[in-house]
Amino acid sequence: MLDTFAGYKWAALFAKWPDVLAAFGTTVLISLLALIIALALGVVFGAFSSSRSIVLRGITRVYVEVVQNVPLLLQVFVFYAIFPLLGVSMGSFFIGVFAIGIYHGGYISEVVRSGVGSIHRGQFEAAKSQGFGYWQMMFLIILPQAMRIILPPLAVQAANLVKNTSVLALIAGGELMYFSNSFAGSTSYYGPVYVLAAVLYFIICFPLSRLALYLERRTLAGHNVTTGDGKNEIPEDSTEVTPGTHDITGSAAADSLAAGVSIMQDTSGIAPAPAVPSPRHPLHVLSDPAKGESGRGEHPLTGNRAALAADEFGKELQQEQEDAPETHHRRGHSAKRDANGAKPHDGHGKGE
Amino acid sequence: MDGLFTWVNIRFLLQGLGSTLAVSSVAILCSIVLGMGIAIARTSGKRLFSGIATVYIEIFKNTPLLLWIMFTFFVAQLPPLGAAILAFTLFTSASVAEIIRGGLAGVASGQYEAARSQGFSTVQLYALIILPQALRNMIPALLSQFVTTIKDTSFLWGAMALQELMGRGMILMNSYNSTADIFMIFGTMAAIYFVVCFSLSQVVRAYQKRIKKAQAK
Numbered sequence: 001m002l003d004t005f006a007g008y009k010w011a012a013l014f015a016k017w018p019d020v021l022a023a024f025g026t027t028v029l030i031s032l033l034a035l036i037i038a039l040a041l042g043v044v045f046g047a048f049s050s051s052r053s054i055v056l057r058g059i060t061r062v063y064v065e066v067v068q069n070v071p072l073l074l075q076v077f078v079f080y081a082i083f084p085l086l087g088v089s090m091g092s093f094f095i096g097v098f099a100i101g102i103y104h105g106g107y108i109s110e111v112v113r114s115g116v117g118s119i120h121r122g123q124f125e126a127a128k129s130q131g132f133g134y135w136q137m138m139f140l141i142i143l144p145q146a147m148r149i150i151l152p153p154l155a156v157q158a159a160n161l162v163k164n165t166s167v168l169a170l171i172a173g174g175e176l177m178y179f180s181n182s183f184a185g186s187t188s189y190y191g192p193v194y195v196l197a198a199v200l201y202f203i204i205c206f207p208l209s210r211l212a213l214y215l216e217r218r219t220l221a222g223h224n225v226t227t228g229d230g231k232n233e234i235p236e237d238s239t240e241v242t243p244g245t246h247d248i249t250g251s252a253a254a255d256s257l258a259a260g261v262s263i264m265q266d267t268s269g270i271a272p273a274p275a276v277p278s279p280r281h282p283l284h285v286l287s288d289p290a291k292g293e294s295g296r297g298e299h300p301l302t303g304n305r306a307a308l309a310a311d312e313f314g315k316e317l318q319q320e321q322e323d324a325p326e327t328h329h330r331r332g333h334s335a336k337r338d339a340n341g342a343k344p345h346d347g348h349g350k351g352e
Numbered sequence: 353m354d355g356l357f358t359w360v361n362i363r364f365l366l367q368g369l370g371s372t373l374a375v376s377s378v379a380i381l382c383s384i385v386l387g388m389g390i391a392i393a394r395t396s397g398k399r400l401f402s403g404i405a406t407v408y409i410e411i412f413k414n415t416p417l418l419l420w421i422m423f424t425f426f427v428a429q430l431p432p433l434g435a436a437i438l439a440f441t442l443f444t445s446a447s448v449a450e451i452i453r454g455g456l457a458g459v460a461s462g463q464y465e466a467a468r469s470q471g472f473s474t475v476q477l478y479a480l481i482i483l484p485q486a487l488r489n490m491i492p493a494l495l496s497q498f499v500t501t502i503k504d505t506s507f508l509w510g511a512m513a514l515q516e517l518m519g520r521g522m523i524l525m526n527s528y529n530s531t532a533d534i535f536m537i538f539g540t541m542a543a544i545y546f547v548v549c550f551s552l553s554q555v556v557r558a559y560q561k562r563i564k565k566a567q568a569k
Contacts, residue, residue: 004427069499069549070542071506073518082538085531159414166416170510177418190426198415198423205414 004191013192016183023179024200030093030175031162031204034101038161041105046112047138060109067106073167075099080171096168096175104161111153115146148219155212159205166201176200356533361524368520369544375433375508375516376501379440380448384494386441387448392478394453405449412446417504421511432512436505444501451493455486489563492556499549499556506545517544 003009013020045063048056067075079095090098119142127137143150169177180197184190394405412420420443424435459482467481509519521541525534 065550066546069503069546069553071503071518071545073506073510074538074542074545077538081525082535085534163414163416166418167507169418170507177416177422180419181422184422184426194419194423194427198411198419201415201419202411206410209410209414 005195006191009187009189010192012187012189013183013196019179019183020196020200023174023176026093026173027162027165027175027177027200028204030096030100030165030168030173031158033097034104034165035158035161037097037101038104038108038157041102042108042112043143045105045109046116047135047143049109049113050116051134064106064110067103072100072103072164073170075103076167076171092168092171092173095171096165096173100161100164100167103164104157107157107160108154111150111157112143112146114153115150116142118149119145148215152212152216152219155208155215159208159212162204162208163201356528356536364524365517365520365540365544368515368517369548371514372502372505372516372518373548375436375440375514376498376505379437379444380494380498380501382437382441383444383448383497384452386445387452388483390445390449391452391456394449395456409446409449412443417443418507418511421507425512432508432514435512436508436514440501440504444497447497447500448494451490451497452486454493455490456482458489459485492560492563495552495556495559499552502549502552503545517541 045060049060049064051057076095076099079090079099080092083089116138123141123145124137127141132141165173165175166177167173168175169181172178176197180193183193390405390408393401394409396402417439420439421436424430424439424442425432428435428438430438463481463485464477467477472481505516506518508514508516509522513519515523518541521537525537528534528537
């Protein structure tokens with residue numbers, strides 16, 4: 001067992017350093033390209049899922065559910081084994097870029113959805129009243145504000161994406177994991193190469209998860225995150241969350257994803273618990289919040305709670321959008337002739 | 353396409369699903385045990401223990417699962433099933449530890465104080481008072497982790513030729529030649545994964561709603 005890590009095995013590995021570097025570079029390159037695709041898909045579908053069109057929302061739902069509930073390896077195999085049967089074949093590099101990009105696009109769209117849901121509806125109304133189109137409103141008004149909610153879980157997704165490129169080893173992807181396997185297979189020096197691979201993956205992923213933690217803390221430090229503008233807009237009871245809960249699909253996925261940092265793998269969002277004890281505990285008066293758990297638990301609005309509040313707003317917003325056509329109609333008679341089609345404001349004008 | 357969906361073929365796939373579920377269940381149960389230890393170490397307040405727990409969590413959080421499957425199989429030279437379960441346990445327990453930590457922190461500190469004041473020992477405190485309460489809150493997260501684990505067991509065929517659902521599907525695909533057949537088998541395999549994972553996700557969602565409702569009261 002001891003000579004699994006014998007010195008000459010390390011020497012043999014380091015003699016191949018150009019190959020290690022090339023494989024590492026391939027991993028980085030695939031990750032970057034896949035991330036670009038995932039971001040593009042995530043923004044588009046994330047915006048879709050907060051649109052009025054039931055068709056667009058339906059498409060997004062199907063995309064997200066399929067991508068999240070079928071193993072990544074199967075999705076890679078669609079490109080690798082099924083598409084060639086239909087006459088479409090591509091190299092394993094681009095299979096990696098597309099398959100992993102599409103896979104994480106589904107996750108990122110949920111992140112974006114929760115971010116958009118966190119923006120105060122006054123912002124939407126204000127943008128519309130100023131005559132912005134849907135995409136203009138999204139890109140110029142909503143998304144820039146949602147960034148602070150979106151960024152922490154996005155960094156987690158980036159780290160997951162890098163880890164998931166290792167799947168390509170199983171289709172001869174030429175990246176770090178594949179190199180490790182083939183080096184181990186051809187020399188039967190198993191020990192060193194996997195340790196080195198672990199270190200190299202860690203070098204990429206660790207800063208990303210630290211970044212996520214940093215971003216989340218920074219976001220939490222600014223109180224006006226969840227609503228985009230108001231400080232105390234969130235009623236306390238709507239932010240009461242079960243600690244550590246998350247979901248793999250659907251609306252709650254966004255909650256957990258927005259909880260962000262603690263997401264370890266694909267979908268497991270582990271939110272820090274709020275220090276404020278549940279009102280259901282008869283003994284909660286005994287607890288002293290100042291003595292609460294260390295770390296993020298101290299924040300008045302932890303990731304999961306912020307995300308829940310965000311989701312609450314998203315639902316409200318959606319409700320409003322569903323109601324909108326009618327109310328618009330009713331108002332329409334008086335307001336339609338208003339110059340520039342500006343809509344009358346309601347009570348949410350303070351959100352500007 | 354005739355004779356594709358025979359009982360033999362279907363049973364063959366379902367047995368694969370059986371091993372997929374068996375491996376992931378055992379792995380998740382082991383992860384809960386190990387994860388509980390790590391979570392308690394992490395929150396123990398003792399520098400050494402929480403340091404070790406943190407390092408453990410960071411290592412497994414920031415490296416791919418496939419690497420650990422290779423590691424246990426090739427470097428540790430374990431038999432496939434043992435290697436699979438060990439790799440999944442090591443990797444998943446880091447996630448589970450964080451879930452449990454969240455759950456433990458969610459139990460009001462009054463509960464700790466009350467139990468201590470009644471003379472419970474640390475082991476009794478956790479086993480009888482804290483964990484039962486924390487568990488209720490952790491169930492959705494743990495179930496989601498289970499779904500993730502089910503999805504990830506699909507690596508096992510490629511990595512160590514363990515015949516779980518993915519492996520069985522691949523074997524079946526190799527024994528048919530026509531494009532339509534291969535297409536159907538692949539579709540069936542993907543559909544089985546989807547049905548299992550999607551229904552579990554729906555359970556998670558329903559459970560979460562229930563907790564939310566209960567807390568709103």
